[in-house]
Amino acid sequence: MLKINNMTMRFGGVVAVNKLSMEIEKGQIVGLIGPNGAGKTTVFNVVTGVYKPTEGEVFYGEANEKISQLRPDQIAKLGICRTFQNIRLFKELSVFDNVFIGGHLRLKSGLFSSVFRLPKYTGEEKKMTEKAEYLLEKVGLYEMRNEKAYSLPYGMQRRLEIARALATEPRLLLLDEPAAGMNPQETQELMEFIHDIKDEFDLTIFLIEHHMEVVMGICENIFVLDHGNLIAQGNPQEIQSNERVIEAYLGVE
Numbered sequence: 001m002l003k004i005n006n007m008t009m010r011f012g013g014v015v016a017v018n019k020l021s022m023e024i025e026k027g028q029i030v031g032l033i034g035p036n037g038a039g040k041t042t043v044f045n046v047v048t049g050v051y052k053p054t055e056g057e058v059f060y061g062e063a064n065e066k067i068s069q070l071r072p073d074q075i076a077k078l079g080i081c082r083t084f085q086n087i088r089l090f091k092e093l094s095v096f097d098n099v100f101i102g103g104h105l106r107l108k109s110g111l112f113s114s115v116f117r118l119p120k121y122t123g124e125e126k127k128m129t130e131k132a133e134y135l136l137e138k139v140g141l142y143e144m145r146n147e148k149a150y151s152l153p154y155g156m157q158r159r160l161e162i163a164r165a166l167a168t169e170p171r172l173l174l175l176d177e178p179a180a181g182m183n184p185q186e187t188q189e190l191m192e193f194i195h196d197i198k199d200e201f202d203l204t205i206f207l208i209e210h211h212m213e214v215v216m217g218i219c220e221n222i223f224v225l226d227h228g229n230l231i232a233q234g235n236p237q238e239i240q241s242n243e244r245v246i247e248a249y250l251g252v253e
């Protein structure tokens, strides 16, 4: 589903990611972990086209299409969507509108039909409304659909961001620290939720997370970055007993 080939991302003198190669199979839940500043978010930024890699390529999907030269909107249309480490919602808009907007990526009717509210658009609008309501129900936010996004507690804002991402109909969903700021109960629910949406929407999920119970609990394959270098890859058991990983996290010899 995703193949990163010898990818380096440099910012001036800083090597944020160094010669990273990794692959993600369709239908997997894959984790990306590592200490602060290891380069995790940079990997997401390269995959989603926010940055062009300094070196290397990114390939996507069954057709193994090269996406590292595409724009972010083109990559999103191909079915890669993400959430952000620092929540990015339209804070002044309602919960419903935040999800509804996500659906616009898949609109077939153009600006002309939407401005003049032609039948093609109003038909699509009705479908988008139903879809947004369904997703809100799915993430447990239906009752809050008319509230302003900013008024939601943190954990709910994170779920809203996921609902908006789902509205774009992704096939590969990237989650940057989805459990950040969640309490243990919310974190537990999030793990079940991630499993749930993976099955229902036939997703492949790539997630960055500092909560180890999330990573070890739901990821079948884990990649570990440290100072931009891939230092380990494996299943949760292998990662937990890997000496380089323990060193990177605890900073011991």
Ligand SMILES: Nc1ncnc2c1ncn2[C@@H]1O[C@H](COP(=O)(O)OP(=O)(O)OP(=O)(O)O)[C@@H](O)[C@H]1O
Pocket (backbone or CB within 6 Å): 011, 014, 015, 016, 034, 035, 036, 037, 038, 039, 040, 041, 042, 043, 085
């Ligand atoms: N746009 C940028 N310009 C300059 N340096 C950047 C940029 N983006 C990231 N970096 C640097 O690249 C390195 C990796 O940053 P990145 O945000 O990818 O780390 P991270 O693993 O996501 O960390 P955290 O766990 O704190 O979110 C850091 O040294 C960071 O300062």
Ligand SMILES: [Mg+2]
Pocket (backbone or CB within 6 Å): 040, 041, 042, 085
């Ligand atoms: Mg980050």
